[in-house]
Amino acid sequence: MTEKPIRILHVLGLFDYGGAESLVMNVFRHMDHSKIMFDFVVHSEEVGAFEEEAKRLGAAIYRVPQYKGKNHVAYRKAWKSLFKEHPEYAIIHGHVRSTASIYLKIAKDYGLKTIAHSHSISSGTGISAKVKDFMQKGIRKRADEFLACSQIAGEWLFGSKVIKQSNFHIMNNAIDADKFLYDAERRKNSRKELNITDETVIGHIGRLHEAKNHLRLLNIFNEYQKLQPNSLLLLVGDGDLRETIEDKVTQLGLNEKVRLLGSRKDTYDLVQAMDLFLFPSVYEGLGISVVESQASGLPTLVSTAVPNEAIFTDRVVSLSLDESDQTWAATLNQLPKTDRESLVTLENIKEAKFEIEEISQWYADFISELLQG
Numbered sequence: 001m002t003e004k005p006i007r008i009l010h011v012l013g014l015f016d017y018g019g020a021e022s023l024v025m026n027v028f029r030h031m032d033h034s035k036i037m038f039d040f041v042v043h044s045e046e047v048g049a050f051e052e053e054a055k056r057l058g059a060a061i062y063r064v065p066q067y068k069g070k071n072h073v074a075y076r077k078a079w080k081s082l083f084k085e086h087p088e089y090a091i092i093h094g095h096v097r098s099t100a101s102i103y104l105k106i107a108k109d110y111g112l113k114t115i116a117h118s119h120s121i122s123s124g125t126g127i128s129a130k131v132k133d134f135m136q137k138g139i140r141k142r143a144d145e146f147l148a149c150s151q152i153a154g155e156w157l158f159g160s161k162v163i164k165q166s167n168f169h170i171m172n173n174a175i176d177a178d179k180f181l182y183d184a185e186r187r188k189n190s191r192k193e194l195n196i197t198d199e200t201v202i203g204h205i206g207r208l209h210e211a212k213n214h215l216r217l218l219n220i221f222n223e224y225q226k227l228q229p230n231s232l233l234l235l236v237g238d239g240d241l242r243e244t245i246e247d248k249v250t251q252l253g254l255n256e257k258v259r260l261l262g263s264r265k266d267t268y269d270l271v272q273a274m275d276l277f278l279f280p281s282v283y284e285g286l287g288i289s290v291v292e293s294q295a296s297g298l299p300t301l302v303s304t305a306v307p308n309e310a311i312f313t314d315r316v317v318s319l320s321l322d323e324s325d326q327t328w329a330a331t332l333n334q335l336p337k338t339d340r341e342s343l344v345t346l347e348n349i350k351e352a353k354f355e356i357e358e359i360s361q362w363y364a365d366f367i368s369e370l371l372q373g
Helices: 019-029 051-056 072-085 100-109 127-142 151-158 184-193 214-227 242-251 267-273 288-295 325-334 346-351 356-372
Strands: 006-012 036-042 061-063 091-094 113-118 145-148 168-170 200-205 231-236 258-262 276-279 300-303 316-319
Touching: 006 019, 006 356, 019 036, 019 051, 019 288, 019 356, 036 051, 051 061, 072 100, 091 100, 091 356, 100 113, 100 127, 113 127, 113 151, 113 356, 127 151, 145 151, 151 168, 184 267, 200 214, 200 267, 200 288, 214 231, 214 242, 214 276, 214 325, 231 267, 242 258, 267 288, 276 288, 288 300, 300 325, 316 325
Parallel strands: 006 036, 006 091, 036 061, 091 113, 113 145, 145 168, 200 231, 200 276, 231 258, 276 300, 300 316
Antiparallel strands: none
């Protein structure tokens, strides 16, 4: 009789091209599915970009309502119904922190091992952020194991006491390194597809969200293109701020110089087309896009909000957001555009522990030990 795989229930918001979602999907692709299978709970009726592929790989996808406070009873009921109908799960891995204290508690009541995962260092701003901060305090009492993309992300969500415990672990966000390594032919093809000739291309990959600081990024690029008129900005990603960003582009008169490419799964090809990478985040749990830019050998300018754990080459320069737009633009213009060929190798990425096969094996071993514990 063939032994069934361990099925792990991963909890996400929208199963789309976000940092946490991309990590989970990347790990899932590299799992031995005869031994470990991922299933997903999403907090949206919208079908995310990863759902079709996840189903092809054998995953089940369940939906629970987005938590709005007034539907607290219905939210709890949805989770209880899920566990009653699916007793096959032994482990739940939560990536949605705002309601984790609710669903992890219910999961424990049904006998599941619980994992909480921190991917950020802020809930943002406004009333909703304060509500999230309040709700997530209970996570440290509900989880059996704690994972984080960086030390600072772990301490922010779980507290200084938890990160000193043996059940706290850093799980590096990882990339399929081979795909991101610089390749002159792929660069040529990618620029041709994007109709780019001799322009200097500034790139950015990230959700259109306040954390990524796109409005400031546009101001910086506006100053840069005064220094380098033959330049172009590629913004890869989507989100609630798209319309605001489009308005800003028009306001600055940059419609011919800024391209919003939306969510893309071919970021490994897009980084080939870029010449410089700009990442002035307000806050970051890690900044996986910075790992990707380095893997491709791109000269990269980031804010000091990007944790040191994300920086593993000398291709990165950090600058305070207190510096002026002109200083940011001048620094970007001074980044050395040396030949990217063989500048960063697969071994460099493995040594920094950002290679997906190694992280996937680590996760498989972690799950095995959790079930035995």
